[in-house]
Amino acid sequence: MRVQSVISGLAAALLFQSALADDPWGSRYEAGNAAGFAITGATILLGNGERLDDADLLVVDGRIEAVGSGLTIPDGIERIAADGRWVTPGLIDVHSHLGVFGTPGYVAHADGNEMSGPNTANVWAEHGIWPQDPGFVTALAGGVTTLHILPGSANLFGGRSVTVKNVPARSAAEMKFPGAPHGLKMACGENPKRVYGQGRNAAPVTRMGNVALKREAWISAARYRDRLAAANDGNGDPPDRDLGLETLAAVLDGEVLIQNHCYRADEMAIMLQMAEEFDFHITAFHHATEAYKIGDLLAETGTCAAMWADWWGFKLEAWDTVRENVAMVDAAGACAVLHSDSADDIQRLNQEVAKTMAAANRAGLDVTPERAITWLTANAVRMLGIADETGTLEPGKAADVVLWDGDPFSVYTRTVKVWIDGVKRLDRGDPVLPPDGDFFHGTRDGVRP
Amino acid sequence: MLAAGRRTVAAWVTALAAALMLPTPVLAEQFAITGAQVHTGGDAGVIERGTVWVRDGRIHRVGADDDVSVPEDVRRIDAAGRVLTSGVFDPYSHIGIEEVSLIEQTVDARYGGDRWGPGFDVRDAINPDSALIPVNRIEGVTRALVMPAASGASVFSGRGAIIHLGGEHDYLVRSPAAMHVQLGESGAAIAEGSRAAALMQVRELLQDASDFADNRRAWERRTRRDYVATRLDLEALQPLLRGEMPLIASVHRASDIRAVLRLAEAHRLRLIIHGGAEAWRVADAIADAGVPVILDPLNNLPSRFETLHATLENAARLHAAGVTIAFGSGGSHNARNVTQAAGIAVANGLPHEVALAAITSVPARILGVGDRIGRLQSGYEADLVLWDGDPLEVTSYPDQVFIAGREIDMRSRQTELRDRYLERLGLGGR
Incomplete structure (x- = not known):
């Protein structure tokens, strides 16, 4: 039976969005023709904590072939002389709402918060993504090649997030990162209790309610998973398919990663206790304005924190942040990531890192550029489950590469060229790369991203 | 409130300043920042190694180090290699x-x-x-x-x-x-x-x-x-x-x-x-x-x-x-x-x-x-920012800020929280 087989094959077919031909929701991304190229004489931040000066990068068939000094460049491969300019991996934004809260930012484009109930684990961000959002092109101009797009934080369980490649597309499926696991967006704190408690006189009203409703959901998810497993072993009927429980069960099976919006240190600590109770792993806390207070705890539990450089004060749970937040989490030995959560900041993630790096060094921490870039590269792909595929310029990985016209940690530096899977997607010297998205086609003149 | 008979010269000057609608300076507070790259924002443009001499909350003199003779008893702040701008x-x-x-x-x-x-x-x-x-x-x-x-x-x-x-x-x-x-x-x-x-x-x-x-x-x-x-x-x-x-x-x-x-x-x-x-x-x-x-x-x-x-x-x-x-x-x-x-x-x-x-x-x-307000030139209220580099650069921060001649305490609750948790987690720092 078709339905039966789908249910029993949940983990394999639905939860791993690998480009299985028979997965209707799988990626339909096609890299395009990668000609191969070499960048010579560059200052290269590999994204893994290493820096190479006056070095070369060789790309063949859309993959990093080699990186190092004095590489032998095969004949017929385009050579780009960097002349000391800088090269980094394509930047990763682990927290974006591009496409689900597109610009122009009218209610008609508000597709990121399914505020019909505090648990909407059943919805998927990729079903709300508008690939013509002009923000994708401006993010590309900022060197962003991979984005993690999440539902909003109105709900305790906001739904599934998705990782995409920053390429022009007609559907979200054409952007979807092949093989990347889904995330489950969860939210702590003020937002759910404001939307439901204050807004609708419904649960949750308090942080206590936030936690209770989540625990109840995990209890249901564990039962759902167990009944499914039992049915697979021939014991009883499988439960009726339930999209929300399917997502939570996939978390319990380790196949969907928890991406948890959570600001305060005490709430992050409570979430880690909840993870102990139900035996799941929280991949990352997002926003985490107080992560610097619990760097040790994050390191112990292997939980990443994705943070801003300096956002604060817009609500009470964002009152206690510090400029050095990201660097302090890193210094405590935890997985530190810098995110945007913004169509503006995503255009200059490198500068946001620079501000934090400089502030941390003034405070006596020792943060080098090659270390700081990991907040946008190696650590970012770790928390998205795509560390084998992109995020660093190591041989074998996808050629997601940015050539900058100077030190990426300067306010005056801009991208020169950007490649995704070895395909050039931005070139400041080429007036039609990137092409304007459909939204701007015929509506404006005289503006380039 | 001081009794009239016990009023100090300082109090009188402060009162006078207030009457003249001047920002209240710390009395006879004088200092000179020397050796900075001074972005005057005025006709003097950028002075590579300049001195800004502040007296009573206002900028008294601005010029190249060699052209501004600051009396010996005026406190000096050596700003060589740093950048001074208006606030x-x-x-x-x-x-x-x-x-x-x-x-x-x-x-x-x-x-x-x-x-x-x-x-x-x-x-x-x-x-x-x-x-x-x-x-x-x-x-x-x-x-x-x-x-x-x-x-x-x-x-x-x-x-x-x-x-x-x-x-x-x-x-x-x-x-x-x-x-x-x-x-x-x-x-x-x-x-x-x-x-x-x-x-x-x-x-x-x-x-x-x-x-x-x-x-x-x-x-x-x-x-x-x-x-x-x-x-x-x-x-x-x-x-x-x-x-x-x-x-x-x-x-x-x-x-x-x-x-x-x-x-x-x-x-x-x-x-x-x-x-x-x-x-x-x-x-x-x-x-x-x-x-x-x-x-x-x-x-x-x-x-x-x-x-x-x-x-x-x-x-x-x-x-x-x-x-x-x-x-x-x-x-x-x-x-x-x-x-x-x-x-x-x-x-x-x-x-x-x-x-x-x-x-x-x-x-x-x-x-x-x-x-x-807004320029480093004589007579202007002394809003000064001494930066550790190009003020527009993302890696630059002020070493010291002065507002209307007052030396600002360079702390905020954010720096206090940072220092508390640097210590609590043993992360070193200063």
């Missing part, structure tokens, strides 16, 4: 009237009722103890125009005040300093539906105010026609009509900018455009009208249909057309980030000194205090 002036801010944005009890920027419009004045709500002040001033923000936020039933949001961030009782620099009007899409929403209705509301109030000025007695005797505005509103609009107070109009779309330029010309208003995402498209008309623009250099997305032509080159294009520009960016909590925005404007074609002026001297000038 950053946020030209459109809610600093002091907004604490936690989502906690309405801590936000005084909005008047939500329908009784007043132009008459609303944020002055009495300004809190010099706001946590936003230390956070921003230790990163170089020394002055702000504190303005009301659009809301309520009137497209006029009310009047704002210029403050300094020195944190003392004398923080008010000028009040009221400017009037705000909200036009464009947001103005249309306030005026219940159309941007044309928003401008109609503005015209009607200006006409009432003008009639009121000529017929005040008759109106008070109730022998003149009724006005839509209250007496406080009508009074508040008088300095606007006399050209004494600037009208700051928040507007983005090119056609909306043209409409407000026509309005300003008809009523001879001192107009400042705020927002101006599409200003570059009507740059010549703005330049011809001599109207300055306060803009966010980072605004490059079509957040609304009225900003379809937003671009990072807005600032450079306006400057090239001869328009005076000032920068506001980052919101009130992060007004400090305007230096980054200015740097990005430079990366997109604006000359560096123009970008620096757009966050220091130009805000002061367009708001009518440019004769005493």
